[in-house]
Amino acid sequence: MNKQNQGPLVHIVKRGALPWYCAWGIRAAAIVLALLACALVTTLLTGEDPIQIYATMIKGAFGTTRKVWILFQNIAILLCVSLAVTPAFKMRFWNIGGEGQVLIGGLATAACMICLGDKLPNWLLICTMVAASIAAGAIWAVIPAIFKAKWNTNETLFTLMMNYVATQLVAFFVILWEVPKGAGKIGIINQSTEAGWLPQIGDYKYLLNILIVAALTILMYVYLNYSKHGYEIAVVGESERTARYVGIKVEKVIIRTMLLSGAVCGIAGLLLVGGTDHTITTTIANGRGFTAVMVSWLAKFNPIFMIFTSFLLVFLDRGASEISTVFGLNQSFADILTGIILFFIIGCEFFISYKISFRKSARKEGKANV
Amino acid sequence: MDNKTAAVKMRNITKTFGSVVANDKVWLDIYRGEILALLGENGSGKTTLMNMLSGIYFPDEGEISIDGKEVVIRSPKDAYDLGIGMVHQHFKLVDVLTATENVVLGLKEKGKLDLKAAAAKIRAICDQYGFEVDPDQKIYDMSVSQKQTVEIIKVLYRGADILILDEPTAVLTPQETDKLFAVLRNMRNDGKAIVIITHKMHEVEELSDRVAILRHGQFIGDMPTKSTNAQEMTNMMVGHAVTLNIDRPEPVDPKPRIEVKNLTVRSIDGVLKLDDVSFTANSGEILGIAGISGCGQKELLEAIAGLQPVESGSICYVEDNGEREELLGKDPLRIAEMGVALSFVPEDRLGMGLVANMDLADNMMLRSFRRGHSFFTDRKSPRKLAEAVVKELDVNTPGISTQVRKLSGGNVQKVLVGREISSAPTVLLTAYAVRGLDINSSYTIYDLINRQKAAGVAVIYVGEDLDVLLELADRILVLCGGKVSGIVEGRGAQKRDVGMMMTRLGGSKADE
Numbered sequence: 065m066n067k068q069n070q071g072p073l074v075h076i077v078k079r080g081a082l083p084w085y086c087a088w089g090i091r092a093a094a095i096v097l098a099l100l101a102c103a104l105v106t107t108l109l110t111g112e113d114p115i116q117i118y119a120t121m122i123k124g125a126f127g128t129t130r131k132v133w134i135l136f137q138n139i140a141i142l143l144c145v146s147l148a149v150t151p152a153f154k155m156r157f158w159n160i161g162g163e164g165q166v167l168i169g170g171l172a173t174a175a176c177m178i179c180l181g182d183k184l185p186n187w188l189l190i191c192t193m194v195a196a197s198i199a200a201g202a203i204w205a206v207i208p209a210i211f212k213a214k215w216n217t218n219e220t221l222f223t224l225m226m227n228y229v230a231t232q233l234v235a236f237f238v239i240l241w242e243v244p245k246g247a248g249k250i251g252i253i254n255q256s257t258e259a260g261w262l263p264q265i266g267d268y269k270y271l272l273n274i275l276i277v278a279a280l281t282i283l284m285y286v287y288l289n290y291s292k293h294g295y296e297i298a299v300v301g302e303s304e305r306t307a308r309y310v311g312i313k314v315e316k317v318i319i320r321t322m323l324l325s326g327a328v329c330g331i332a333g334l335l336l337v338g339g340t341d342h343t344i345t346t347t348i349a350n351g352r353g354f355t356a357v358m359v360s361w362l363a364k365f366n367p368i369f370m371i372f373t374s375f376l377l378v379f380l381d382r383g384a385s386e387i388s389t390v391f392g393l394n395q396s397f398a399d400i401l402t403g404i405i406l407f408f409i410i411g412c413e414f415f416i417s418y419k420i421s422f423r424k425s426a427r428k429e430g431k432a433n434v
Numbered sequence: 435m436d437n438k439t440a441a442v443k444m445r446n447i448t449k450t451f452g453s454v455v456a457n458d459k460v461w462l463d464i465y466r467g468e469i470l471a472l473l474g475e476n477g478s479g480k481t482t483l484m485n486m487l488s489g490i491y492f493p494d495e496g497e498i499s500i501d502g503k504e505v506v507i508r509s510p511k512d513a514y515d516l517g518i519g520m521v522h523q524h525f526k527l528v529d530v531l532t533a534t535e536n537v538v539l540g541l542k543e544k545g546k547l548d549l550k551a552a553a554a555k556i557r558a559i560c561d562q563y564g565f566e567v568d569p570d571q572k573i574y575d576m577s578v579s580q581k582q583t584v585e586i587i588k589v590l591y592r593g594a595d596i597l598i599l600d601e602p603t604a605v606l607t608p609q610e611t612d613k614l615f616a617v618l619r620n621m622r623n624d625g626k627a628i629v630i631i632t633h634k635m636h637e638v639e640e641l642s643d644r645v646a647i648l649r650h651g652q653f654i655g656d657m658p659t660k661s662t663n664a665q666e667m668t669n670m671m672v673g674h675a676v677t678l679n680i681d682r683p684e685p686v687d688p689k690p691r692i693e694v695k696n697l698t699v700r701s702i703d704g705v706l707k708l709d710d711v712s713f714t715a716n717s718g719e720i721l722g723i724a725g726i727s728g729c730g731q732k733e734l735l736e737a738i739a740g741l742q743p744v745e746s747g748s749i750c751y752v753e754d755n756g757e758r759e760e761l762l763g764k765d766p767l768r769i770a771e772m773g774v775a776l777s778f779v780p781e782d783r784l785g786m787g788l789v790a791n792m793d794l795a796d797n798m799m800l801r802s803f804r805r806g807h808s809f810f811t812d813r814k815s816p817r818k819l820a821e822a823v824v825k826e827l828d829v830n831t832p833g834i835s836t837q838v839r840k841l842s843g844g845n846v847q848k849v850l851v852g853r854e855i856s857s858a859p860t861v862l863l864t865a866y867a868v869r870g871l872d873i874n875s876s877y878t879i880y881d882l883i884n885r886q887k888a889a890g891v892a893v894i895y896v897g898e899d900l901d902v903l904l905e906l907a908d909r910i911l912v913l914c915g916g917k918v919s920g921i922v923e924g925r926g927a928q929k930r931d932v933g934m935m936m937t938r939l940g941g942s943k944a945d946e
Contacts, residue, residue, distance in 0.1 A: 075492050077450075078451055078452055290813075292808075292809065292811050293809075295803050296803075298792070299789055299800065302791050303786070303789055305785055306786055306788065306800070308741060309780065309786050310766065310801055311767030311768075313765075
């Protein structure tokens with residue numbers, strides 16, 4: 065049989081819908097494979113025992129009660145930012161300005177705490193902080209939205225640039241408000257009076273944040289899936305022409321959705337500054353505006369799934385920094401492991417939609433005999 | 435005729451997409467010096483079968499042999515090497531390049547690129563078969579039929595002698611179709627094997643030597659065209675007897691419903707799309723709109739639906755009691771709020787009429803989701819409506835939670851039309867309502883439109899198949915280059931006259 069007569073060695077075939085347990089089986093297999101690949105890389109590069117590395121990762125995330133609280137606090141803030149960018153993404157509006165919107169929300173919170181801390185009763189101060197942070201985040205997000213709606217500018221570049229503006233603004237105010245003069249940072253705001261600090265539930269410093277974000281998750285899920293606004297967002301995202309055809313005002317939906325997106329980012333800033341850190345720095349958002357993009361995509365824009373994807377990313381991050389300290393490894397090594405695991409997780413989606421068929425040599429031979 | 439050997443033998447070809455079996459153990463023979471018409475309803479697997487022959491898909495099972503030798507076609511390049519070329523329904527040309535540049539694009543010939551020699555070779559091909567195309571003309575300057583010619587030349591230039599054409603006449607005027615058929619006959623007489631996929635029965639009878647019929651992915655049979663007729667072929671395609679007559683009941687109590695006066699529309703680039711168009715559409719009547727594609731049909735319907743900015747003129751909606759309301763300058767939402775029940779089946783079903791990635795139930799909501807004062811959408815009634823549409827229009831779908839993009843063209847159209855008429859419209863605008871639909875689905879749609887007409891709806895029907903327009907419409911408005919070329923009575927109108935009016939203002943009057 066000549067060469068021409070052989071079929072391609074592999075070809076890719078689209079699958080029908082897989083039952084959910086198969087799909088999750090593939091995902092689980094991907095994680096196992098990722099861990100094996102990480103183990104191999106670890107042993108080859110560092111000579112450390114991979115089992116110990118994994119144990120350390122888990123210890124880093126869950127080792128003590130404090131660590132568990134920090135884990136959940138980090139999940140809550142990341143999830144909050146992810147919830148914020150999701151409606152925009154569902155509308156195919158690539159808001160990668162979450163970072164800046166969080167920063168500006170945090171800046172507004174800090175401004176209220178510093179300037180009004182001793183002038184208003186605490187409950188009124190907190191109300192002002194909430195309003196100011198939401199408004200600031202919303203304004204930061206709506207500027208690119210207006211430009212997109214009116215002049216069809218590129219929202220990706222615009223929101224990205226707004227991040228830098230926000231960072232510089234924060235840097236400016238940090239110098240303006242620095243305590244003590246010349247320190248280059250603000251320090252804990254209202255440390256003696258605790259004015260404007262969000263109330264603590266019992267002894268649990270992070271519980272309020274976690275509860276607020278849990279409520280937001282449910283609200284966002286309902287908003288996106290059951291409200292008229294959510295439906296409009298989905299239609300605009302899928303096809304602007306269809307939206308216009310049924311009389312949806314696309315410009316209005318873009319602006320409204322970005323106001324919401326920015327507002328939720330503003331809340332994340334409020335929780336960071338008013339709830340936990342009680343200070344502001346240019347790095348307070350810590351790249352979450354970008355990590356949120358990944359959280360949202362991995363969960364296919366479903367707020368409930370985003371709980372798991374944000375858990376995964378925060379767990380990897382916490383675990384990775386633990387191994388870099390315990391084993392004296394470079395932080396980059398932890399990033400390599402995170403990268404490998406994400407590669408497998410994202411890559412396995414391909415095998416859920418497609419299957420790969422190999423050439424059946426038996427069939428060919430059988431036919432040749434006929 | 436009898437001692438011809440098959441150029442292509444396809445045996446036991448099976449292809450599945452997920453759980454959908456597109457081709458199920460199909461046998462097909464293609465002979466040289468013969469035009470084979472491949473028939474079948476939408477979703478019967480014609481295009482899939484031909485895509486496997488031209489190397490776009492790879493069969494799951496089965497063998498293909500060319501001139502008696504078993505071959506494996508892994509890519510379009512393999513197909514070209516075997517002399518197989520396919521002209522797709524949607525042209526794949528680069529607009530800013532010339533015909534010659536498009537033809538040589540992607541060819542890996544040795545030596546320097548010699549456009550002059552290529553142009554000469556193209557001219558030779560044109561002379562041989564009677565094509566009319568200028569090799570140096572840019573694609574964006576070309577008419578649809580010229581673009582198609584370039585696609586055919588592209589295939590011939592690569593030395594194809596087995597040609598597959600997927601619905602080549604869908605975009606052509608009657609005159610252009612005649613020219614294409616003449617060329618195809620020349621190629622057949624030259625010994626090439628030609629396969630044409632089409633839904634138009636009279637074309638099959640006029641052009642083909644043999645027909646092969648697929649149904650639900652299975653091969654039903656083939657026979658010489660001479661020994662069969664449209665009725666028999668249709669029955670084989672559908673699997674049971676169907677009647678091939680389009681009803682045209684007399685309009686009942688027609689009253690003016692939409693009055694368009696001196697309508698002028700320019701595109702964003704400032705090109706005049708509609709020039710001083712005036713007409714009246716009556717209730718209980720089907721007003722057919724004929725014209726070469728791109729003569730302002732789309733702009734006309736979209737202007738009435740409130741989607742197209744208008745330069746000047748007026749569009750009046752006349753209510754039963756004679757009250758008139760201006761629709762111009764209002765968006766679809768305002769028009770609906772005014773109480774004008776206007777339904778619009780646009781040309782671009784999945785890009786405009788429906789959301790491809792949403793399921794049937796969610797698509798039913800598109801028009802009605804604003805109803806009620808609740809912040810939340812009502813999910814129950816769209817589901818009911820979807821179930822009703824699926825049942826009444828016999829939509830072939832696994833369920834109402836299936837994304838519409840997974841349905842075949844005919845079923846997509848049924849979903850769209852079903853939704854649009856569910857709101858009890860007084861005006862129904864349809865653009866190419868049966869484009870790409872098989873006979874059975876087409877007749878379902880004609881029947882639905884006729885029922886709307888009987889219910890007193892003013893129907894504006896933009897069509898491309900003149901035979902259908904002449905049978906279905908009460909009056910036909912012919913557009914030519916954005917101007918009204920004439921309005922004729924549907925009963926007794928001659929195809930030739932209407933065809934003339936499509937290409938020249940006023941038609942035969944100016945011609946003779």
